Amino acid sequence: MEGRNITETKMGSNETKREIIAAGRKAVKQLIKVAEEDIIKYEAEDPLSADKLKNAAACKKLAVFDAFEILSRIDTEEENIVLSEGKSPSESVSSSEGFAERRAKK
Numbered sequence: 001m002e003g004r005n006i007t008e009t010k011m012g013s014n015e016t017k018r019e020i021i022a023a024g025r026k027a028v029k030q031l032i033k034v035a036e037e038d039i040i041k042y043e044a045e046d047p048l049s050a051d052k053l054k055n056a057a058a059c060k061k062l063a064v065f066d067a068f069e070i071l072s073r074i075d076t077e078e079e080n081i082v083l084s085e086g087k088s089p090s091e092s093v094s095s096s097e098g099f100a101e102r103r104a105k106k
Helices: 006-036 049-084 099-104
Strands: none
Touching: 006 049
């Protein structure tokens, strides 16, 4: 890091964070796909069917919770990037909010 000043390092770090945020958004989309898949059907003749159903439901629950956790962290990191760049949070438009949500805060 010799020869680089703090501002260049911070900007590089912010770019890396933006890449991580983009990857996180892709992960959330994949988790949504998992949550939208049909749960397997219960088959009375299969002794493990109830366990499979329980496991599938647990996986869906985990996918939903993970997606919310990732989105929450993305929002926090996006706000941190905006603050580190010297902007106020209101100057940046969050892509995770719709028009109504942004207007309701004012």
